Amino acid sequence: MQNIEFTLNGSQIEVSIDPRESLLHMLRNRLGVFGPKEGCGKGECGACTVLVEHNAVNACIFPAGKVDGLEVVTIEGLQQGEHLHPIQQAFIDTGAVQCGFCTPGMILSAKDLLDHHHKPSRQEIRRAISGNICRCTGYSKIIDAIEYASKDVSKS
């Protein structure tokens, strides 16, 4: 076991990890952070997506030891007090959530996109979520939600 320190959703964390552990395993099983989901467990479905240093990555194949000294944001870190993040609100307003399993990952991929690109086209949105699989919605509402949120995010 080995100790690492990092920032999780704005709070400084110290945790003991197994050096071959994934970030997803550490978040869910050691820290009780259940927003990131385990779907495929091998980088293909995007359900486990989190932000490391503002970039969307697959936590299931991301070594836990890598985040030592870095900043990690999960879906739990987006809400500001009572206020949902504009992307979260847009997913609700446009009906982009069905079972919700893919939603945390989708929203964080969308956040990576909108943080780096304020006015993406629908094609750019499609590409930005190409690493996130949704078995329920057929994607159109998700794309609507991200397009809708891009208007709010670019205002703020």
Next chain:
Amino acid sequence: MVERYLKAGSLVEAMQFLNHYEGRARVVAGATDLWVGIKNHNTKAEAFVDITGVDELKTVEISKDYIRIGSGVTFHELEKNVQIQKNLRALQEAARWMGSPQIRRMATLGGNLVSAQPAADGMVAMSALDVAVEMVGPDGTKRRTLESCYKTFGESMIDSSREIVTAFVIPLHNQAHSYFGRFHLREANALPVINCAVGAWMKEDGSWESRYILAPLGYHPARLRAMEDALAGGLLEERELYDTIEKHIEELTFRTSLVRGSAEFRKQIAVQLMHEQIIRLWYNHEQEGESDAKH
């Protein structure tokens, strides 16, 4: 039993860690191949040496004669890099199509080489660019050709418990052009059904040198040398070009994959894909004539 996850701050420190463990540690870059293996318990090591914090491995330098790309440059960075867009089109196109946005954020060029997958997109593109691979190991620094880095399917000549690939050095030949094509079942899926890259440049004596690369065939990106010779005579009519490509690809042995299609399907896709890329290559040369533009 893995004891430590070590994050190196410099190349010197990374080598010190590897030397300390005398072959029992393993380099980690983006981890997109390694951590899938870890979960399958395929990886044996006492320590992991993470090199993603090593700034020397993350630069793209351009000079009059070459571009030097650090092994730690990610596919996301490759896709966005203006020098690569301008000078190494095949590599930029490969970076654009490789993996998903999340994978491109993590995956590095060095890992793409050392994983030794025959259809690794970055290495298929590199094979059309006359690249040299730079590395550092217990005996100091050395350079290798790309092909010589492959041992067998999925196995590299580079010993990532003792050696670190530091950079890819690509000469900026006169009037060079390169393109990349890929056929996949779903965007953002691991490894394609077929990918190919083509490159050409003018030699000092005014004649043309070309590279036609296809994968997966064999254990590394395959250079179609016989086809290079057959097409060396100059531009052909489109039908004649297609027939020449078809004839050469017909003789190759493709593997049938349950996930990525039958050998016959792959062969047909390969002919189409190669034809499209060679048309792009030749058409651009015709358009630009004798200009002194590079790549």
